[in-house]
Amino acid sequence: MQQANDAEAVSKAAQAPSPDAEALFTPQQEARIGEVVKAYLLKHPELLIEVDQKLQQIQYDEQITAMTAAALQHQDALLNDKSVPSIGPADASVVLVEFFDYQCIVCARQAVVMQSLMKNNPQVRFVFQEWPIFGARWKPSFNAAETGLRIWQQKGGDAYMNYHNALFATGHTEGALTQKDITAAAGKTKLKGKESDMLTILSRTDILAKNVGFQGTPGIIVMPASGATADKVTVFPGGAVESMLQQAIDKAAAPAAE
Template identity: 75%
Template sequence: MRMNKLALAMMLLAGASGVSTAMAAEPAAADPAVNTVIQPEAAASAVSQPDQQPASSEAPAVTETREPSQQPDDSVATTSSNPASVEQPSVATAPEASAAPASQEAATSAPVQAQPESNQPSPAANPPAEAAPVAEKSEPQPAVTDRDATQKTAQTPADEALFTPEQEARIGELAKDYLLKHPELLIEVDQKLQKIQYDEQMKAMTTAAIQHQDELLNDKTVPAIGPEDAKVAVIGFFDYQCSVCARQAPIIQSLMKNNSQVRFIFKEWPIFGYRWKPSFQAAETGLRIWQQKGGDAYMKYHNALFASGHVEGALTQKDVTKAASAAGAGKLKSSDMLGTLSRTDILAKNTGFQGTPAMIVMPLSGATAETVTVFPGGAMEEMLQAAINKALGSAGN
């Protein structure tokens, strides 16, 4: 009878211990640290019972702490009621073995993001269902850099129209209406365009004059008045039928008087010869006088023809003969001047001149764009003198 009571007490004790262990297992599943604390206490309570044998009857209760989260509550009571069903080593002799599985169970029941090295409590075992989508939304997105924006802009078609056809038509109407109300703008635009074209033309002719300076300065078949060692030359292209050239002749005479150190070169260019034959006759006579009678006779002939006032088709062969006689060159040898006139024509066109008069002021050596001045037409005496001074100052340095 005593044995039966003792066995009954042990069974009751084992059942109570199993229930307490199951109750402790529920929070332990959520917190491995709590589970680890409970196991030694359970082992100590099992050892502290005087009437219990150090058998494995208490071991199932401690070992089964890994299973409550996987089995229904009634499986705990059934297992704990049969202490002899499984033989396990004593909790007192192997506490570490029982703690390791418990820790493994806690790691299994904890969320994936839990870190076992941390001493902080693990997060909830069962997070809300919407947590995953929120986590996905909170993932950092790649930042848009300036380089990405530049590449995106570069991919835009370059020929994409800025305005629709309707917008372009409307813009055209507005511009037309504005110009009709302000026609003076057209004059301003035209003047600006002419200045741009003129500047480009002057630059091109200056460059051409530098390129052809040897032909401009050193042709011995054309009249050249002034010292041989002159530093600056004034080169003039003219036709005796040209009215502007006739008005320019007195200006040249004044410049020659005031600039004895400058060399003046006269390029006979009879551009009206195709229309009026005396232009050719006057040019050929002038070249013959230069070659046969020299510079003084040539200048008398040259000034006498322009002084007659017979220009724009009014010049005659009689005027040519009279001027030659006044220069002391009544009898001249017949010589062909066509080669010289042809070279002058080509040179004028290569320089960019399109008519007479045309003049160039430049140093006889070392000409540059800063020291050369081109006049594609008539020029006042002050303008020509300024060009001479500029070339002289540069040549003097």
């Protein structure tokens, strides 16, 4: 009986993994591998740059995926708010939405691109979301946005675009914009109302921009006017050259695959 018990104990011991069974390398081997890897990376530092670039691309792709989903979630607010400037056919199948600040130097460069894009795509509706993110630092940023909204609501699209383009044409950004610039861009337009009348709209735009995931200006979204799906939406968290925006418009306008 004792022999049988001993045999069973030996069998169980053989089947049970030892504490070191999962260790592929000894501590000495692991240390040596670390030294080899370190030496190799020091000799080929370009690999670290490649890994960093890959990581940044993964993070960017994840950001765009999240922002695209957010744009779809908030598409009614993005596309159908009558209180913000909207230029182009009411029945357009594609809409481009831009969040911008008149003090933003990248937005000023983007304005030139937008003018060309609008000329070449009269079938697209362009929505201009006044987002004065520099207003707390430079008051003219807020005043310019407020004036733009009032011109849009009281005088319409043509008057708004004249003001919009004239203000960016001054080249006065990053704190250089003045009330004189704003008054000159508005021209002889007689406006009614006060800044407080626009606070609700500007606050709503601020919330919307942040809900989509934008952290600064410009922020651009291109999407179908209705029936949008993730594969038809393009988000640019920053400026974009005309060719990229045109590709986004063409993608949004393309018929759905059967």
